[in-house]
Amino acid sequence: MPIFISYSQADSPFVDGLARQLVALKHNVWVDRWELKVGDSLTEKIEAALTQSSAVILVISKNSVDSLWCRRELNAALVREIEEKRSIILPCRIDDCEMPLFLRDKLYADFRADPDKALADIDAALAGISNPFQARFEEPEFITDWAVDWMTDHDGNEIIRLHFVDHGPSYVIVSRCTIICNPAAARNFREQRRLGKTSDYISHVLEVLDNDIENSPLVPAPVISDQFEKFVAWNVASEPESFGVVFTYRRMGKDTGFDTFVHLDNNIRQAREHIKQVNFEPDQPVP
Structure with missing residues (x-):
């Protein structure tokens, strides 16, 4: 299943770069602007992708923390973790925002200090999902x-x-x-x-x-x-x-x-x- 990327539209330039890097690393990612077409139901498509994804990459920023839509996606991912009794959320911190309460006990990929290491950390975390062999x-x-x-x-x-x-x-x-x-x-x-x-x-x-x-x-x-x-x-x-x-x-x-x-x-x-x-x-x- 694809890896869902949850983010604020204000962070689109960062997400586009991250998604392209992950695809180059042979990961199957789902980005709304790559997938949605004119006439699609935004709610239905995102709900289906979020429900069926193998993992959820949360791009944490000042923009996403203030976004009602991003909070909804975070809540849905947390519910999946509880129901499935496994970790599916991979937080990526890209600025000096306040971390959401329910993510504070999770390790996160820190793109502020060392983007290359953060990308390597995400790549390693996704290996068990994205290895075709x-x-x-x-x-x-x-x-x-x-x-x-x-x-x-x-x-x-x-x-x-x-x-x-x-x-x-x-x-x-x-x-x-x-x-x-x-x-x-x-x-x-x-x-x-x-x-x-x-x-x-x-x-x-x-x-x-x-x-x-x-x-x-x-x-x-x-x-x-x-x-x-x-x-x-x-x-x-x-x-x-x-x-x-x-x-x-x-x-x-x-x-x-x-x-x-x-x-x-x-x-x-x-x-x-x-x-x-x-x-x-x-x-x-x-x-």
Whole structure:
């Protein structure tokens, strides 16, 4: 999900610079003036963005402290922190204003003394949100840790690997999806890496897999009945590209005495959605 930037319109020059720097650092930011179009409902659009955002950057200044709209956004973000029981507010102080009462116990990025360090602090705080190559998915029954890497093997094949660890109540399922690119796909992957668009290409590959998932051995869900590693393999094509896919999986931990269904297709979809969200970049105004 994008990172919502809450600010006073009077601080637009600073916010434009900050937002462009964050986009250059591969963060997905939401700035109202970049997103809103003529005819849009200001209240509805901002409420949706604020509700769905992964984090809220609060630009704290004399202007924002005096802004009724900014106070409303702060209150909404505080309510989310209480309801979700996690920290989502990242304060950025840009002048010698008085800090709002409910933010005084929070560390903030101080753009007054050292803007470069403040930007680095924000970048580090957003790393867990904006990294397209690893994440954690949390559901009532399972927590899934996920990461992706890629390599060129000894034969020159381009390979993408997705690693998953599904944490259950008394056991874990460890799985790995290995995707081998055909020559056309390999050329495209190398070119996208050269252009700095690795995550875009991996997102494309996962979309190809997801679109064909109903025809794969992952549906219906495979069953694990013992500790031995299992695997399924298939090919998927999107001419002129094609991909060989091998999915290995095994159960570890306490033996419950019951078979376990593994929804590996859901892992693919979650990884795809995470990369898609992180990769999203809003249209930026022409300077």
